[in-house]
Amino acid sequence: MQDEEILRVEHLTKRFGGVIAVDNVSFSLQKGEFLGIIGPNGSGKTTLINLITGFVKPTSGKVTFNHTDITGKAPYRIACLGVSRSFQMARAFHKLPAYKNLIVPLYSPRVKRLGGGKYGERDDVAIDLLDDLGFERDSAVPYKAAGSLPHGYLKRLDLARCMALRPDLLILDELFSGMAMSEVAATLPMIEKFNREGLTIVMAEHRLKELFRVTHRVMVLNFGQKIADGTPKEVMSREEVQKAYLGTEVEG
Numbered sequence: 001m002q003d004e005e006i007l008r009v010e011h012l013t014k015r016f017g018g019v020i021a022v023d024n025v026s027f028s029l030q031k032g033e034f035l036g037i038i039g040p041n042g043s044g045k046t047t048l049i050n051l052i053t054g055f056v057k058p059t060s061g062k063v064t065f066n067h068t069d070i071t072g073k074a075p076y077r078i079a080c081l082g083v084s085r086s087f088q089m090a091r092a093f094h095k096l097p098a099y100k101n102l103i104v105p106l107y108s109p110r111v112k113r114l115g116g117g118k119y120g121e122r123d124d125v126a127i128d129l130l131d132d133l134g135f136e137r138d139s140a141v142p143y144k145a146a147g148s149l150p151h152g153y154l155k156r157l158d159l160a161r162c163m164a165l166r167p168d169l170l171i172l173d174e175l176f177s178g179m180a181m182s183e184v185a186a187t188l189p190m191i192e193k194f195n196r197e198g199l200t201i202v203m204a205e206h207r208l209k210e211l212f213r214v215t216h217r218v219m220v221l222n223f224g225q226k227i228a229d230g231t232p233k234e235v236m237s238r239e240e241v242q243k244a245y246l247g248t249e250v251e252g
């Protein structure tokens, strides 16, 4: 199923009053690809993700997922089609134990349709997913109230929530922000593994060094516009990309 288009974004634009947060952005993604999205603060990365996943309605343009027009559809509909996204500010049901936070995707019509485990086994699926992401099953961590967890755990819980939906496309919005180096080091190989197993991944990230370890293709946004799309080496050697990053610290 390689070389088959999974996502197509055409002339996508979002205006907030006088601000053009996303300005006529087009790109497409093949199944199994790993695309990095980079750009300075306020360049439109989160808005682009919000547009693709239905959290924000576009001013104009079109989004096609698996040959279905999903432009402006509700977030839960897009999720049920197989697009999972994490949040820059990780959200959780704070009063629930961490593993119970995965209830919503695990009991979703999508997972039911795909033939997830029996209802009684869903807690085991949740614990397995969390264990892979550093919530050791034999420790107290997966059973603690999500609200009591440190920030880095909340970000990984958000990733586990995404994976529980058994997505075809995973979109990560600054997953590594606020994570300790050791957490990033432990999470990167898991993300690589998901991609190796065939999952298509889009990752907006400021931590370029870590991003460039896992992706061969990077798209650069600046003031809402796509200014480069290519290998990390290609895009970082472009003058307009260096100018966009002038005054900001480029890692890697």
Ligand SMILES: Nc1ncnc2c1ncn2[C@@H]1O[C@H](COP(=O)(O)OP(=O)(O)OP(=O)(O)O)[C@@H](O)[C@H]1O
Pocket (backbone or CB within 6 Å): 016, 019, 020, 021, 039, 040, 041, 042, 043, 044, 045, 046, 047, 048, 088
């Ligand atoms: N709901 C909104 N209302 C008004 N303006 C918005 C809204 N959301 C985003 N913007 C503006 O759109 C632009 C792009 O913001 P966005 O959050 O998409 O950038 P970003 O690349 O994700 O930035 P960061 O790296 O800081 O996360 C900014 O100028 C921002 O202020």
Ligand SMILES: [Mg+2]
Pocket (backbone or CB within 6 Å): 045, 046, 047, 088, 173
């Ligand atoms: Mg953002």
